Amino acid sequence: MTEQEGSSRPPASHSGPLPWVRMRSAPAGPQVFKRMIGDVDPKARPGDIVAVYDKSDAPYGVAFFNPKSLLTLRILSKDVAGFDAEAFFADRIARAISFRREALGLDKTTDAYRLIHDLGDGFPGLVADRYNDYIVMEIYSLGMFRQIKRIEKIFAAHFPGAKFVHRASHHTESMEGFRVEPAGPCKTRIKENGILFEVEPSAGYKTGFFCDQRENRQAFAAFAAGRKVLDVCSYTGGFGLYAKKAGASEVSCVELDPEASALARRNANINGLRVDTVCADAFPYLRQMAANRSRFGLIVLDPYKLIATKDGYALGRQKYIDLNKLAFGVLEEGGILATCSCSGMLSMEEFQQVVRTAAGVTGRRAQVFRKSGAGPDHPFAADHPEGEYLKVLWCKAG
Template sequence: MDAPVGLTYVFGRLPVHGAQELTLRGFPLRIKDIIVDQQLIIAAGREKSLFRRHPWIFSGAVAAVKGRPKSGQTVDVLGQNGQWLARAAFSPKSQIQGRVWTFDADERIDAEFFLRRIGQSAARRRSLETESDALRLVQSESDGLPGLILDRYAAVLVFQLLTAGAEFWRAEIIAALRTLFPDDAILERSDVDVRAKEGLAERIEAVHGEIPELVEIRENGVRLLVDVRSGHKTGFYLDQRDSRLAVGRAAAGAEVLNCFSYTGGFGLAALRGGAKNVTQLDASAPALDLAVRNRDLNGFAPESMTTVCGDAFQILRAWRKEGRTFDLIVLDPPKFVDSKASLTRAARGYKDVNLCAFHLLRPGGRLFTFSCSGLMEDALFQKIVADAALDAGSTGRIVRRLTQAQDHPVALAFPEGAYLKGLEIEVE
């Protein structure tokens, strides 16, 4: 039986018999591996971003969709003149209708592609100078794998599939992880809101091995218990590793306030650095309970750390009225900006919380303040913090700019990958 017209296997035309599987270099080759002349045709004048190798194709840039690609299926991206531009994952329900897998016309999207790309991404982390057994191994677009996040906590892999394309290749991604990390347990944490924009339901699933209730990791001399099943993100804020180290180096002899503390990472780094005492403030009682367990795990005295559960904005205002002060304050709030429409409201929130912090800082104190909102530009964030200092009657200078750790790289052609920004500020 001849292959149907337009059905081309990865290497030449081959006969297809229903759902029959073939093998290619040891990998199963199924119907999903076939290219069915599915194409995105880019509108005239909208190819420029692709020439710059930006991996996103917005729906407004698409002049036509040829064939009947399913959600997540691979499509060839062509210009109006028929010029081949890229190979991408199709997402009909998202404003980002295509996410580029490759700009190489000879590179096919198949099981070997994911094995190769994930392996290359993980290998790049081996050269990083970090004292930690917890790292991000794949950072989505910045590692050439749009929609895939992969973190490793000791011997437990936690991955997220954020896009239709990553979801389409789920089985192949898992197979690659099993091959590359045969001794690791694997957990999927695709329980993020962004999947809804791709028409996907949330999912948490233990894929391989035993997933412990808590995984112990080590970071710059601090031991930490991580809840990979239900903790924030994939369990911990790995992107703040370098900033925690900076806080520890500045904390000797200081009374420290860690706001939005989660499981206490910044506060524990401060204690490791010689802080006099630390107050951990968070709205989650379970997170603070784990912070206490982390304190005990590291052998810090019970009196060295206090936990306070409640709304940070209300508590900071109350402490200001009481005249309470600190030598070092960390502000690492959750993402306030989820759309351009919410930017103004978010700016007010950032100003409010930074204003409170400036009022609570002693002369000569340090403020470590952060925004993890990608839509919040660096210059705007600095202006907001400067306005807060002015309103508080404080004078400060930026000692250091802080950003996401090295295992969260930013591809040159993808500036959107730079989302975390922070300032270390010394006040007079």
């Protein structure tokens, strides 16, 4: 029987007010694709929280339901009996905040960090970032969209006076079937390890800033003293500003987006730091640097996601090779390259092969001395390894 035909026969063990869904097959992780759906309660509506059962009618969990989405069920909890949404969200949010504030102690070094990291915190379809007095929530699922006011209220109890911004990509809105009203222009300043950044929560990429690179920015700065530094795909200047404050002799921040490049310049001014902000495409810029025989002692490559779909894998992988090849071409003997990939479809092992290929083509010996990823406020669920999206390889060039 298809989902569209439906079945009015509920699972034998079902009780309580939640609509039910019976799966045809169970997933390996917390997301259930449309092809895995069996029967659906006629009362179930898109965005509802539903009780989920396996094909033998055994309770499986509680999930967001959206028949429009390829991810028809997003599992919230394995406990079906007595599920209370208000108590569930209040408890999950309190645990997530406690982890950041008490276990990680992030308030000691910054007022900008991720509060909720999607499935890593048990919130399928939501990330939430704190930027000083703003909380920016990027929504990826209809179910989470319908819960957003409840979540806001809970956050407000932990962060009195917080201002909220909601964001979602046009692609997500189309695939999930909701629309977020655009927020008006707003700005705030955050402090991260003693460095100030201006953030525009309603503009820019994702939620307006990349807290996931915080620990990597600090590690990068440790190599900066006395070196000529190149920050490629610099966005608003994070790596470059850390390097200059740590004593880099020169810093160039290269970014294609003119608004982000202008913000990097403002951030440098806010901190009283002198950096060269260049609005340019990274590929021709690096080729020009090679033609000019320019060399750098410390380089970071932090491009946007170059592999977004399975169909784009081969082309995106080649772009990673080309970008790293160009970086090795302008890296001085004994220089250090921190190269990043935020493409979840590219594993760390495959990324290592990319760097190996790029170094080999340029005749360089790449000594990988460190691997890292996103900061600890970006946890990933063990049953959803795709959540470990950010990969950073630290190489010394021979």
